[in-house]
Amino acid sequence: MQPAFVGDVARVLAPGGRLLMATDWEPYARSMLKAADGEPTLANEAGAGRFSERGLERPETHFEVRGRESGRAVWNLAYAKTQ
Numbered sequence: 001m002q003p004a005f006v007g008d009v010a011r012v013l014a015p016g017g018r019l020l021m022a023t024d025w026e027p028y029a030r031s032m033l034k035a036a037d038g039e040p041t042l043a044n045e046a047g048a049g050r051f052s053e054r055g056l057e058r059p060e061t062h063f064e065v066r067g068r069e070s071g072r073a074v075w076n077l078a079y080a081k082t083q
Contacts, residue, residue, distance in 0.1 A: 010042050024068070032077055
C-alpha cells in the first residue's frame, strides 16, 4: 500500500465512500496506516494514527481466520472520503 495507490483510490471514491483494509502483519499495517493517514482527502474513522475495529460490513477473510488461528492479531483500518 503505497501513498500513490492510496491517492488513486481516494480520487475515485465518491464523497462519503469508504476504504476498508486489514492485515495480520503488523509492519504492513503500520505502513498502510502511514500511507492512508497521509492522504488529505481521507479521514481515519478511528482518529489519526489509530487502528479500527473490524466492522460488520467488512467480511472476514480466510487469511484473517488463518492469521488469528496462528496467534496473530488482525489490524483493521477504515477511512472515509471527505471531499
